[in-house]
Amino acid sequence: MSSLNIIRFYLNGQLHEVANVESTTTLLNYLRETLLQTGSKEGCAEGDCGACTVVIAEQQDGRLRFRSINSCIQFLPTLDGKALYTVEGLRNKDGSLHPAQQAMVDCHASQCGFCTPGFVMSLFALYKSENRPDRQLIDDALAGNLCRCTGYRPIIDAAGQMYEYGKEQTAEQQTVINSPGSVKALEKELVEQLEMIKPAKDKKLGRHFYAPLSLDSLTSCYAEHPEATLLAGGTDVGLWVTKQYRDLPEIIYLGQIEELKRINIAEGFIQIGASVSLTDAFECLLEHYPDLDEIARRFASPPIRNAGTLCGNVANGSPIGDSMPALLCLGTIVRLRSAAGSRDVPMHKFYLGYQQKDLQQAEFVEAVLIPLPEEQHVFRSYKISKRFDQDISAVCAAFNLVLKDGVVDEISIAYGGMAAIPQRALQCEKSLLGQNFELAIVEKSMQVLSEDFTPLTDMRASADYRIKVAANLLLRFYHEVNGAAKNTTHVLRYVG
Ligand SMILES: Cc1cc2nc3c(=O)[nH]c(=O)nc-3n(C[C@H](O)[C@H](O)[C@H](O)COP(=O)(O)OP(=O)(O)OC[C@H]3O[C@@H](n4cnc5c(N)ncnc54)[C@H](O)[C@@H]3O)c2cc1C
Ligand code: FES
Ligand code: FES
Incomplete structure (x- = not known):
């Protein structure tokens, strides 16, 4: 089997390879049913409850980022080239618990325990991204996890407490995952590992899962497979499979294309590429439009915003999508691309009717261009x-x-x-x-x-x-x- 068909990722620090999977196998099903790692739970299978939360580590802009996602709606082939952490992998080598786990125990933050692995993983993602989060950040980090019996107060206490355990570790005990925030020296090995498994060529993962590496390959792949489903973050598409049991005969994944992961600010516009996550898109937009704060914080939850993209929201075009009223109001332009070339459409002309967009065959959204604010505007x-x-x-x-x-x-x-x-x-x-x-x-x-x-x-x-x-x-x-x-x-x- 060519390595171009093999999905390679680090699973809790160990290189893991998978071949011949169904394109729409969810990460959660793979963990639970194939690997028998049943720590991650299925509550809703639609990204709502957080029981299935896992954490992905990826290099981005020279930084290593640890971000929570919902494994129940993430297709396995999207893991290629990444590092995955599940609740099974958090324990320290000496068998002691990770600070996020120990804090949950000591704060009595679990009763039936069904939600606990998901909360632990959201806490772990918070632990790796913030050094001293305030209450607002803690609440936001946990917004995608539901608990029906413990109540949230002890869990919020655990979020504050876990940093104390981090401080108690000796230098020898510290690893990339049990040290809070970013510690460059500890990250070196993981960064090298990720470099080694970075895809070097366009891949076909799973039976009909295409993962092009460049905009040009995407354009020609889509021209060859115009009926394929484009997959960005999968936070809409994932549910077509887990809730509607739809068959997706061919998938083209946008998440490996560096050109689409960029945010550029030039000529009066903020240009946000099709693979930029909602988390990153909002982070940039908030610098220019701080009043988008409410939409940014209340758009789904951190795991959904970490996986989902702004362009996916625009392309999906739901009448109740949250980003579009703001983007419409700001005069956003939708940049489209196909084998025939590129064209720009003002967003107010992009939506033609319910679930109808001004998209030709094999044409996709390359980016959205949002005008930079002018001083006298109130938004x-x-x-x-x-x-x-x-x-x-x-x-x-x-x-x-x-x-x-x-x-x-x-x-x-x-x-x-x-x-x-x-x-x-x-x-x-x-x-x-x-x-x-x-x-x-x-x-x-x-x-x-x-x-x-x-x-x-x-x-x-x-x-x-x-x-x-x-x-x-x-x-x-x-x-x-x-x-x-x-x-x-x-x-x-x-x-x-
Ligand atoms: C639990 C949960 C909560 C949610 N909460 C909210 C919310 O609060 N507000 C809200 O607005 N939405 C919400 N959503 C919906 C979803 O998260 C967003 O619509 C998200 O932005 C979709 O982006 P994606 O990258 O995941 O898209 P995907 O699921 O990958 O794709 C969505 C659609 O767009 C198409 N597509 C994707 N990228 C492109 C492209 N570049 N060009 C052409 N077509 C493309 C796909 O083929 C598909 O039809 C929620 C979803 C879940 C599961
Ligand atoms: S099972 Fe509920 S969010 Fe995944
Ligand atoms: S401890 Fe039972 S659902 Fe949270």
Whole structure:
């Protein structure tokens, strides 16, 4: 068998090779059913509960990053060239527990134990990325893990406590995984190991799983297999298999293409490539648009944001996708690519109808280009969902405004959850443009929203609720711009 068909990764420090797997074998099923490593659990098989959390280590921008992902929706061939850590691999060589495990024991943070391996792995990812996280960071790191019996307080205590155990280790006891944060000297060996298994050529892993290494190979591979499913982070595609039992005869994976992993800032745009994770995309966007904070933190959970991509969200084009209202509002351009060449489409023209996009055969999203902020713009985005963390929006809204002497000089308003596609509120914008930005005008424009949208009633919200909330978000924006209200996300989170 050619090495081009073999999936190679480090599993808890040991080189692991697999051949002849089904393209859509999930990592969780492989761990539990083939390797009989049953520490990682299956709770939901859809990325929601975190019982299956594992950690991937990868080199990125010269740094080693340890990030949590949900193994239940991750296809095994995507592991090629990476290092995987599962709960079975955390113990120290002398048999003692990893600081994340010991802290969970000492803080009495487990009862039935079903969720515990997942929490331990999220704590491990936190331990390897932050040295002294505050409460907010701890809460965010655990947002993708559910526990139905212990209660979260002891687990949060364990998150603070684990760093104390890290400090107690002697230099000889320290390894790359049991030392907090990044310790370059300890990382050397792992970095060399990852270099050795880095794919050097386009691979076909599994029966019909293509993993091209360059943009050109992707373009020609897609032209040859136009019916193939493109796979980026798999946080949508994974569920087609685990929940809808769909057969995916051919898959083309975008995650090995360096050109698509880049973020470039040039000529007034932030260009985010198709394989950039949501975590990295938001990290960069927040530097320029700090008001995206609420969307960034409440978009799914860390394991989903670590695997999923911003371009995957845009390409999937769900009417309740969270990034699109903000991106639409900011005037984002979608860069498309196929064997015929490249073309740029303004995002508001990209969505043609429910699940219909301006994509030709074998054409894919290469990047999204988001304009850099101009000084006089005021931008805000909001997400309304039943739960604060890890929930799909009922309504999502974004506003981008330029005022000149109190008059609306430019305005862009976009909503998710209000129509079959993420959409600008053009009538509402028209009613505000050129007017004084004052309460009476805003209240009139709130009424106009029902000309823009006829939302649906579904399990997330009724049509009435949606239209009311959409209008109230405009009102909230008005009050925030005028300083009468502050963004209250942080306060609301801890109430009750
Ligand atoms: C538990 C859970 C919570 C979630 N929460 C949220 C949430 O809060 N908000 C939200 O908006 N979404 C949420 N999602 C949905 C999902 O995480 C996002 O849509 C994500 O951005 C998808 O990116 P991906 O890289 O994983 O896409 P994939 O699953 O790999 O692909 C998604 C679709 O886009 C296509 N595709 C991917 N990349 C390209 C490309 N470059 N060009 C053309 N087509 C492409 C694929 O073929 C597929 O049709 C959630 C999902 C899960 C499982
Ligand atoms: S099993 Fe629930 S997130 Fe994977
Ligand atoms: S300890 Fe039982 S679900 Fe968390």
